[in-house]
Amino acid sequence: MKILNLTQGTPEWHAARSNYFTASEAPAMMGESKYKSRSQLLKEKSTGVAEKVSESKQFLFDKGHAAEASIRPHIELELMDELFPATAVSDCETCLASFDGVTMDESTIWEHKLYSAGLADNVRAGNLEPHYYWQLEHQLLVSGAEKAIFTTSDGTPDACYSMEYVSVPERRAALIAGWQQFAQDLASYQPEAEQLEAVGQAPETLPALRIEVTGMVTASNLKQFHDHAVTVFKGINTELQTDQHFADAEKTVKWCKEVEQRLSAAKDHALSQTQSIDELFRAIDDISEQARGKRLELEKLVKARKTQIRDEIRMTAAESMTKHVDQINQSLGGDVRLPPIPTDFAGAMKNKRTISSLRDAVDTELARAKIEANQVADKIRLNLETLRNETAGFETLFADSQQLVLKESDDLKAVITARIADHKTAEERRQAASTQRENVEQARGAEARSHGAAPRAVPGRDPRPQQEPQFSEYQRGYIDGLKAFAHWKDGTQYVGTSGKTLKQAIQEFIEEPAASNF
Template sequence: MKVHNVQQGTPEWHALRSSYFTASEAPAMMGASKFQTRNDLLTMKKTGIVPEVTPAQQAVFDRGHATEELARPLVEEMIGEELYPIVGTAGNLLASMDGATMLGDTLFEHKLWNQRLVAQIRAGALDPHYYWQLEQQLLVAGAERVIFACSDGTRENFVHLEYRPVPGRREQLVQGWAQFEQDLGEFAPQAATVELLGSAPDQLPALRIEVTGMVTASNLDAFKAHAMTVFGKINTELSTDQDFADAETTVKWCSDVEDKLKAAKEHALSQTESIDLLFKAIDDITAEARRKRLELEKLVKARKDTIRNDIVIDAAKALQDHIDQINGTLNSRIRMPKVMADFAGVIKGKRTISSLKEAADSELARAKIEASRIGDLIRTNLKSLNELASKHGFLFADAQELVLKVNDDLVALIKVRINEHEQQQAELARQADASQAAQQQPTKEPVQPVAEQAKPLAATPITSAAPAAQQVADDGQRIKLGEICRCLGFTLTADFLRSLGFEAVERDRSAMLYRAADFPRICSALVVHVQRIQNSQAAA
C-alpha cells in the first residue's frame, strides 16, 4: 500500500479520489449501494462531475465525523492500540480508513448510529452495501481485520463487529473493478432522468346545447370538427419515457371526454325525447374518444412489453458475448459453464425505460463479474493440469468438471490420482514378474500372488495371475480395449492382442470387449513378448 499524506475531506483528498476507484464507491460498482446506482457512478467517473452536497447531507457528514472522533478512543481502549486515520492506494484502488494501527494489521471503520445497521451488526451479517467497502479497505491496506463500529459517540449507543476477508469476495471485487473499467471506456452518459409529466391534447371547447323540443342553439358541428382534428393528432408511436407519460395522461383525458359527452347527452335528453342528429354526433365523438383511449391503452402495454423483452434479450446476448470471449481464451476441450442471470426478474416493478435499463445493466455487470471469476479459475486450473499431469492426461478425462474446483483441491486430487496410478502400475509389474517366474520354473508350484488387482482396472478384482497359455474360468466380467490401454499407459491394438492369443469376446458398439479375468495373463504375455524381443536383440 502507498500511503498519501492527505487529510480526508480536504480539496487535495477529493482530487486524489477522482483518479482512483475508491472503497466507498465499491458498493455502487457492485450494484449494491443504497445511495447510488452503478450507471450513476459510471456517469460520475466518465464526466468528472460530482453531485453537489446539500446542506442536509453536509450536516449528516459533520455529525458522522464528530461521532467517529468520539468512538475512536473506545475502539483503541478495546484493542489496546492507537488508531491513525490513513489514506492509501494499491494499483488503481483507493481506501480512506477512519483508523489503522501502527503495524496496519487492524483497521477501524465507523458509521453513524442507525437502527437497521445496529441490527445487522448484532446479527453478525452485514449487507453488501457495507461489506464491499470493508473488503476494499482490507485489500488496499493488506490488513487482517476491520473493527466495524456504529455509534453516536457514546458508550451506551456503541456496537461493533470484527470483519475479516470472506473467501471469494476479494476476487469478485477485483473482477468487478476490472469489468467496471472496461464498461467505463465504452460508456456514453445519458441525459439526466427527471420525473416526466404527460401532456394531453388541448382542451376541447365547451359543448353548448339548448333544446326546446328541437335544437335551438348548438356549436356541435364546430365542436365535432375540432374534436376529430385533436384526436387525429394524438401520438401513437411510443418510444421514449416522455411518449409513455403523454400516452398515459391522454388515456385519462379521453376518459374524461367520454364522461363529459355522456353528461351532455343526458342533459339534452332531459329536454327532448328524440333528436337524432344531436345524439348521432355525440355518439360519434364519444365512440372516437373511446376508440382512441382503448388504442392507446393497448399500445402502451404492447410497447412496454416489447421494450422489456428487448432489454432482457440484449442483456442476455451481451452476457453470452462475454462468455464467448472467455471461451476463446480456453483450450478447445474446456468450455465455460452456464452463468445464471435473472434479467426478467430484476426488471419487475420498474416503470420507466431508464429504470429498466439500469436494473438490467446492473445484473449484466454482476453476471459478467461472475463469468470472469470462473474464467480465471478455469485458466488457473488448466495451468495446474498442464504442469502436474501433462504425462497422465488419460487419468483426467473429466477435466471439464475438475477445472471448476478450488485450485488447492484440484492440485491435491491430481497428486492423489497420479500416485494411485503409479501404485497400480507397480502392482501390475509385480504380478507380471511373478507370472514370468512361474513359467520359467514349471516343476515348482505355480506362484500365487496375494495382492489383488487394482479395482479401477476391471469390474471384479483379479486374484490370480496365470501364464498366457493357462486358461482362467470366465466370470462374465468384461473390460474394454481402451480401458486396458489406459491402465497400461500405452496403446494396444486388437490385432496385436490376437497375436498374443487373446481374442475379443464381445463388442459394445465400436468398443472391443475382453474377459476381465484375462487381464493378468495379458500383462504376463506382454512381459514375455518384450523379453523375447530383448533376448533376440542381445543374441544378434
C-alpha cells in the first residue's frame, strides 16, 4: 500500500477521500450499510456533495474517537506491538482506506467501533454483520495486511471485545467486482431532481356543519306501537316442522314486508310535514354519498397507480440486467454464454412504501446481480483461456465447453487432464490392437505361403489379390474335407470337388500321408 501524508479529520483528508473509493463507503456500495443506501452514495460521489453530519451523529463520532484513543494502549499491550493511525491507497490507486491502527511491519490492521451490546455479542461469536466486514475486506485489500483486529469498546478494558478477521477470498472478489460495477454506474449516473418528502393534502376544508332543530311531535302512539310490534315479532314461529308452519311463514314474510313499507311511508309522511328537516337529511345524505363515491374512486386509483409504478421500476431494472448480460455474452465471443443470473426485484420491493425507497431497493438488487454476472464472466474468460492453452490438438474432446467454463479453475484443469489421459490410453490400446491384427495377418500369410496356400484374410481388412495355387485332385479333396469339417456331425457324408467323401479323404491321408504331397 501507499501511505499518504494525511491526518485523519483534516480538510485535506476529507478532500482526498472524495477522489477515491473508501473503506467506510464499501458497505453502502455493497448495499449493506445501516446508514446510507447505494443510490445515496452514487449521488454523493457524482455531485461531490456529502450528507451533512447532524449534531447527534457528530456526538457519536466524537465519543467513538475518544473511546478509540483510550483503549489503544490496551490493544497494543495485547498485540505486543505499536499501532499507528494511517491513510493509504491501493496499488491501483482507486481505493483508499483509513486505519485506526497499523502494526509496524504492516502485517496487521486495527479497526475500532464504539461499544454496543449487539455488536459485542457478534464479536464474541466471531460473526460480524456485512455492514462491518465489508469495511474490513476493503481495508485488507488496500493494506495487503494478513489480518485485521476488530474491537468494540467504550474506552475501558471492562467493556472491550476483540476478534480476528481474515479476508475471505469470495468476499474480496465480490468487493472488487462491486467497485468495478460502481465505477461503471457512476460514469453514467444522472442525478435526479431533489424530491421533498410527499405530504398528503386533502381538498379545501368544508365549513363546519351547523344544525339547529326546534319542534316536537304533537301526537303519536309510537311507544305503544313499538311495544306491541316487538311482542308480535317475538311470537313469530321460526321452528318450521309442518306444512302449516311453512304456510304461516310464507304469509308472515309478506306481512313483514308490508309492515316495512307502511313504516317507511309513515316516516316519509312525518318528514314531509317538516320541510326544513327533510331538506336537511336529504342534503346530508347527498354529501355523504358523494364523499363515499370519491373515496372509493381514489382508493382504486391509488392502488392501481402504485402497482403500475412498481411494475415500471421492476421492468426497467429487468431490461437493464438483460442489456448487461447481452453485452457480456457478446464479449465472450459467442462460443459460450452466461448462465441465468437470478434476480429478485419483487422481493427487494417488499415492505417499501415510497417511490424513492422502491427505486433504491431495486437499484441495489440490480447492482448485486450485475456484480455476480461480472464475476461469472471473469471465471468464464479464465476458463476459456485455460481450454485454449491446454487442449490444443484435443478440441473434439471438449465439445461441452458451455458446462466446463462454469467450473472452478482447478476442477476444470482436472477434467482436462483426465480426458486427455483417457483419450491417449484409448488411442494406445487401439494402436496396439491394430498392430496385433497386422502381426497376426502377416504370420498367417507367411504360414500359408510356406504351405503353398493363399494367406487367410483378416476380418475387417481387404485381402490383397493372390494367385490361386494349383492343387492335385487328391489335395483338393483333402482341403474340401477340412473346410467341411465344421459341418460334419455323426459321420455325415460330405462330397467335395474331388468326388471323395470326407472320411475317405482323411483315412487315405492317415494311411498314406506321403502320397498326398501336401
